[in-house]
Amino acid sequence: MEIVFAIAIGVMAGSGIWLVLRPRTFQVIIGLSLLAYAVNLFIFGMGRLRVGAVPVIDPLTGSNPDLYTDPVPQALVLTAIVISFATTALFLVVLLASRGLNGTDHVDGQETDRE
Amino acid sequence: MGSWLQHLPVLPIVLPLLTGAALLLISETRHRLRTTIALLATLAQLLLALTLLAISGAHLPAPWNGEIAVYSLGNWAAPFGIVLVVDRLAAIMLTLTATLGSAALIYSLARWERAGVHYLPLFQFLLMGLNGAFLTGDLFNLFVFFEVLLAASYGLALHGSGVARVKAGLHYVAVNLVASLLFLVAAALIYGVTGTLNMAELALRVQALSPDDRTLFDIGAALLGIVFLVKAGAWPLNFWLPTTYAAASAPVAGVFAILTKVGIYALLRTETLLHAAGSAAPFGGEWLYYGGLATIAIGSLGILAAQRLERLAGFLVIVSSGTLLAAIGFRGTALTGPALFYLVSSVLGSGAFFMVIEMVQRNRAYAADLLAVSFEAFGLQDPASDTEHPDETVGLPIPAAMAFLGLTFVSCALLLTGLPPLSGFVAKFSLLAAAIAEAPGGNPLPSWLLVAALLLSGLAGVISLSRLGVRVFWSGERSTPRLLWVEAGPVAGLIILCTALALGAGPAMEYFMVTAESLHNPAVYPNAVLPADAGGTGK
Numbered sequence A: 001m002e003i004v005f006a007i008a009i010g011v012m013a014g015s016g017i018w019l020v021l022r023p024r025t026f027q028v029i030i031g032l033s034l035l036a037y038a039v040n041l042f043i044f045g046m047g048r049l050r051v052g053a054v055p056v057i058d059p060l061t062g063s064n065p066d067l068y069t070d071p072v073p074q075a076l077v078l079t080a081i082v083i084s085f086a087t088t089a090l091f092l093v094v095l096l097a098s099r100g101l102n103g104t105d106h107v108d109g110q111e112t113d114r115e
Numbered sequence B: 001m002g003s004w005l006q007h008l009p010v011l012p013i014v015l016p017l018l019t020g021a022a023l024l025l026i027s028e029t030r031h032r033l034r035t036t037i038a039l040l041a042t043l044a045q046l047l048l049a050l051t052l053l054a055i056s057g058a059h060l061p062a063p064w065n066g067e068i069a070v071y072s073l074g075n076w077a078a079p080f081g082i083v084l085v086v087d088r089l090a091a092i093m094l095t096l097t098a099t100l101g102s103a104a105l106i107y108s109l110a111r112w113e114r115a116g117v118h119y120l121p122l123f124q125f126l127l128m129g130l131n132g133a134f135l136t137g138d139l140f141n142l143f144v145f146f147e148v149l150l151a152a153s154y155g156l157a158l159h160g161s162g163v164a165r166v167k168a169g170l171h172y173v174a175v176n177l178v179a180s181l182l183f184l185v186a187a188a189l190i191y192g193v194t195g196t197l198n199m200a201e202l203a204l205r206v207q208a209l210s211p212d213d214r215t216l217f218d219i220g221a222a223l224l225g226i227v228f229l230v231k232a233g234a235w236p237l238n239f240w241l242p243t244t245y246a247a248a249s250a251p252v253a254g255v256f257a258i259l260t261k262v263g264i265y266a267l268l269r270t271e272t273l274l275h276a277a278g279s280a281a282p283f284g285g286e287w288l289y290y291g292g293l294a295t296i297a298i299g300s301l302g303i304l305a306a307q308r309l310e311r312l313a314g315f316l317v318i319v320s321s322g323t324l325l326a327a328i329g330f331r332g333t334a335l336t337g338p339a340l341f342y343l344v345s346s347v348l349g350s351g352a353f354f355m356v357i358e359m360v361q362r363n364r365a366y367a368a369d370l371l372a373v374s375f376e377a378f379g380l381q382d383p384a385s386d387t388e389h390p391d392e393t394v395g396l397p398i399p400a401a402m403a404f405l406g407l408t409f410v411s412c413a414l415l416l417t418g419l420p421p422l423s424g425f426v427a428k429f430s431l432l433a434a435a436i437a438e439a440p441g442g443n444p445l446p447s448w449l450l451v452a453a454l455l456l457s458g459l460a461g462v463i464s465l466s467r468l469g470v471r472v473f474w475s476g477e478r479s480t481p482r483l484l485w486v487e488a489g490p491v492a493g494l495i496i497l498c499t500a501l502a503l504g505a506g507p508a509m510e511y512f513m514v515t516a517e518s519l520h521n522p523a524v525y526p527n528a529v530l531p532a533d534a535g536g537t538g539k
Helices: A002-020 A025-045 A071-102 B008-025 B031-056 B088-108 B119-135 B139-157 B163-194 B199-206 B211-232 B241-247 B250-256 B259-277 B285-305 B309-329 B336-360 B366-377 B401-417 B423-438 B445-473 B485-503 B505-520 B524-529
Strands: B069-072 B083-086
Touching (some): A002 A025, B008 B069, B008 B119, B031 B069, B031 B083, B031 B088, B083 B088, B083 B119, B083 B524, B088 B250, B088 B259, B088 B336, B088 B485, B119 B139, B139 B250, B163 B199, B163 B241, B199 B259, B199 B524, B211 B259, B241 B250, B241 B309, B259 B309, B259 B336, B259 B505, B259 B524, B336 B401, B336 B485, B336 B505, B401 B423, B401 B445, B401 B485, B423 B485, B423 B505, B485 B505
Antiparallel strands (some): B069 B083
8 A cells, every 4th residue: 555655746746846837827836737647645754644543532432543544644634725726726826817918828928039 | 921921932823823813814805904904913013112122221120031032932841842942143133123024114105015915914924924033942843943933935926916926936935845844854853863942951961962973963953054054045055036026026125125034043043152163164164255255246246247236236235144154154253243233234224225116117017017917917906996096095195206316326325335324334344343353363375365355356346336326316217216215115114223223332242242152152041041951040
């Protein structure tokens, strides 16, 4: 499980970085989203991967911490998802404004001579 | 009454949050009501910050035990709950934010506030993010408040719209989003290794890590340092800064002058806490010191090359960041007190400078054109649209406008380059004196490098400011710009504050030195934050 998880993070982060470095604004925003997914999975993984363990204490299961997974990273992921969602939406607005004002989707607002 | 005072530390966050939310609900057409609310809330924050400053400095009786106020949200004790911590450093930064915020807000009431929608709520959210970042006692909330202030700053940087702003804003948003993701990786890594995000508990736990975990922690700390350096505008992570600051509207750029100092604050806070455990790479003195010197060098080159006053001001901000980084990274702790003095003086000076240059360059018609366009675009009523010369009917024009502008321009130049008699000189002189005093023990080279960097960057500033100043003031083709009292007042206020800082340099420096001492005493912060059974004393 760990190796699949790690490869998934690596592939998403790698693709995200490559896209962020591309000259089109749409590629940048997709790259940022992929990076955010990778980071969210990474935070999740930092709580140690467990199968079949819940983060919230269940009266039927008892209070032994060994039966539960770490709840803090899951709470952090929740916050991180909300924030990255909001900032991506905001970036989308800037992207559209830039496209409308400059008539091009290049990140510098103008085409370079060679592509 | 006593129980109400217990809640003082949380008010600088709650007040702007509620004000911003309330302002969102009030229609943009109820202009007078909105500005009154925003102004009162910002002045109340200034009052709050001053109270906290006085309490931290023991000038007022503290409603809590000990010098450092620890506010547990929901009354959950420290390692488990979220805490806000007010020590002297936090109080200084809060006061600085509120002072600059008030000045910029009053300045923007003249016209910038109406150049687009939602200026006032965004401004309050920016203040909330800044206050929160200075108050918070744990790493993840530092991230959250960074995001709050950044999200507000994206909106403010684009305020007024226009091609230049959108272009600069796009880069600014992209750079900061990537930095935020790095912050998350760093926070997760640090949590995964140490099992805590509370900065006080972190300081204690790091010392007990196994070598393997320690390597992982160092990687996390290094990423964290990179994030803070991006925010602080350290070379080579600062190429977005001059363009964004030059493109932003004047009051926004003025209040942005403190944004880079949030990065400096976070570096200083984490560096002093982790110092006992042997700091990791970017927090280690050497890296920070040489990074600071490189930032000063590149900033000085930028100053010499700048053709426009706005870009010049951006590079001056970079140089002040570099100076602070070099001073914090300098071996030993002697430079921290003077560095704090420099921080306060340079933030006030550059804030005022951004507003002065907008007034000086008012004759260039594009700002007015832009305003007219945005009035139309957002369907807002231009208050003076029925006259040909709007400025003549709004407020009282100052007869000696040009004299005032010249005087404030020179004052800002003196402040930012560190020439006597204003507080910039006191700050730079005390930095130089402390650096030279450190020279005899051990290797004298770092001291002299710092002295050379400070003096040369000051020289570059003087050359460039006088060159552009001559062009602006003596070119003879410009007519006298009309100023309003609401615009001239805050700028004059900031400069008078700097004069007061120079006159009261003794007591002020004493406050900063005590702040630096308590920062560098590794036991103070954890002892105050953590209860007795978690490694602190709860006092």
